[in-house]
Amino acid sequence: MNRVAITGMGVISPLGNDTAALSENLRAARGGIGPLTLVPHDQLIIKIGAEVKNFDPTAHFTDKQLGLLDRCAQFALVAARQAVRQSGIRFREELGSRSAAIIGAGVGGMTTLDENFHRIYAEGQRRPHPLTVPKLMISAAMSHITIEHGITGPAFTVASACASSNHAVGLAYQMIQGGMVDAVVTGGTEAVFCLGGVKGWEALRVMAPDTCRPFSKKRAGMVLGEGAGIFVLENLERAQARGAEILGEVIGFGMSSDAADIILPSATGQVAAMEACLKDASLAAEEVDYINAHGTGTVANDVTETKAIHSVFGSHARKLAVSSTKSMHGHLLGGAGAIELAATLVALRDSFIPPTINYLEPDPDCDLDYVPNTAREAKLRVALSNSFAFGGHNAVLAIRR
């Protein structure tokens, strides 16, 4: 089995538009949640979110390209450029059909759908823009990545709601491990800040009106975020042979499905996914130093995830650090696993544990070390990153420095 290195990463996120800014903001416990500016407030109940700031699409794309690129595809393409540049890899000339693109997304071109349906329903226009379909399709971001970089092997989008990115990265890892391809551009993207998108989430009544306080008493729910995290995964031997910098190694992937409820999480399913991941990585529970939790900040998730961690790690559960960086970058939905993998990688690289911010006081049902409010200096060796989606789909990655 091939070992799998991460040789490039890029982010467009509420915590900055490159990995240096992401690392700095995580370490400084500076959150990206604030008043929404992308959606007019007059029809909103929930008026906060974690938006990507200082992102000027015209600095990255021509007018003509932008006609085809939903905001979520713009994020993914720019993050992919960062990752490919950092890795120093060349797809078009060197890898072609030995390379793949596997990108996670929850809903894809939500703002494109919102704008174009508005034209018909509200503005009384005869039809939407003619490029509405290729712009909104959930796979569009991935397609544009293959075109831009000349990736001619396997290419598809993975959708499993909030576990999409972890499923994408996990498949990328397995595909390299099994020898099907030598390198994969993978990760995830999401951009749902439009009136229809926010109203849909509001209606579900899982959104916090104030901020995101994972694992804390008085937590009121999740806060939406947007952005993309994109990585270059590569056969470790190949990466070493060409002298690439190894940012980390993907050493395990575990998946499970609850087959129970479409919204409510299940500790049983989460335990199964974490255990499958440890087994795949040949890790003892005691070897895990840090878990980047799913930690949405809802009452149901945080208690269930805490129980599941206790069950998997036994007495080690109280020794390892668990934090939810969603407290800072919000919930990126289909892009969540990707931004959280990036957060985990910079934590491993830059020797700190990202905190869970906005933490007020302990909840008796959430009794782990959540690294409240301030980052902690620590040399981490092995970390897990959890994603637990609506539908009961659980996907866990294990990363080594």
Add this chain to the structure above:
Amino acid sequence: MTDEKDIYEIVAKQAKVEPTNLTPNTLLSDLDLQSIDVVELVFAIEEKFDIQVPYSPSDQDAAGISFKSVGELANAVKKLVAEQHPESAA
């Protein structure tokens, strides 16, 4: 009245050239138009002149119109406007 200048401007914008570089004999196939550009071009013309342009070649033949050159396109638009908006005929 259908203003030919509008048609030239729409084609020029889509092809990323100056309108003054287009003549009635300029072939659309000589302009750097991808498949999606053609879709956008037809859309822009339909929006501007409030007409429906037959899309398939057989429908275009049946309507007696052709889009090979800019001049043909302009004539086709004038014909379609006259048919679909007879009240606007000068």
